[in-house]
Amino acid sequence: LAGARLTTIEGIGSGPEKLHPVQRSFVLHGAVQCGFCTPGMVITATEFLARQPHSDRSEMAGAISGNLCRCTGYSKILDAMENVAEEVVVPEHLPPPAPRACSPAAASTAAGRAVFSPGSMAELWVILSDHPEARVFAGGTDLLIWLRGRRIDPPSLINLAKIETLRGIGEDSHWLRIGAGTSHAALLDDPRITTMFSVLSQALQTLGSPHIRRMGTIGGNIVTASPAGDTLPPLQVLDAEVELCSVAGMRRMVISDFILAPGKTALRPGEILTAVFLPKPADHVFQHFEKVGLRSAMACAIASLAAVIGVSPDGRIESARLAWGSVGPTVARIPAIEAALIGETLSRKTLESVIPLVATGISPLDDVRASTAYRRLVAGNLLLRLMKFAPPSAGMQAEGLPMEKSL
Known part of the structure; x- marks a missing residue:
């Protein structure tokens, strides 16, 4: 956070006597229930509406998708955001970011660890030479979870976020x-x-x-x-x-x-x-990704499928690249399926003919999110659901299957 400006809920509004417009709207629309999620919701709503005051309700829902409300009060929260959208501005009383007190490469300390922030690749190589055991990171979204859960315990960290050339x-x-x-x-x-x-x-x-x-x-x-x-x-x-x-x-x-x-x-x-x-991809290529998780945001994939399919003007498959995620130790490519699709039309019959190869080409595990059997089922259905998303130019009828339907 060196050189950054940090705003907490205490920096929004000026106390009970002068609420920020977002806080006032939350009160008026009953968007405060147990109150546990309210500070985060207010901060997120304020920042988003200051940047995008003319957003629609779906965009607002996307903005707060990383904030969980266990009271399921999202509708009232969105009502409050819609009502106040064009009143929100960045609070004028916030001070500018403080200037750096040290050079970017100088070490700070976090939880007893040295944290280096090089400003160039040249500085990075020097630090890595002096601290080869250091853990390198950029955004740190996974690293912070691992540190908090004590999964790793590196003696020092190197933050790459200040290296603009990256x-x-x-x-x-x-x-x-x-x-x-x-x-x-x-x-x-x-x-x-x-x-x-x-x-x-x-x-x-x-x-x-x-x-x-x-x-x-x-x-x-x-x-x-x-x-x-x-x-x-x-x-x-x-x-x-x-x-x-x-x-x-x-x-x-x-x-x-x-x-x-x-x-x-x-x-x-x-x-x-x-x-x-x-x-850069060739012309006449259909691209699609779909992921199945326990919720629409902040969820690891139970299974996912990425597809890049080249289709000729007469609707024949000229190339097929398919990759499944979360159904094995690494991303699963199944060459037998890709080869079997070449020369065929992009149809439900074609996709159904290769479904048996999905089950043998992946190696999912049981875990807290899903069973092996369910992952196999979903992996096959993801392939069939390409029918729902393929454009008319691909020669495929736009229809799909629900995830839970048996194959």
């Missing part, structure tokens, strides 16, 4: 280059992602919540190597490559070779992921 999106005639430190929210704001790589943008919209997407980075989601990582199936079907750098040099590899097992990657000591490269 952020941003560039392109040439063949590739889109995404800096590993680019946030999920920044990717969703870039029209090149939403138009050329819609399978990735669809996955990003399901990842965490707006709060998580503003903090988390694409590089972090990859390096975490979770079987349920939302960006991993899309990146696999997009044939993504990762750029890995160390003081010794740089190398590139396809993402399927980079992720080896849950939580394990091909990173070498002293090496970090610096960028992701996406080859």
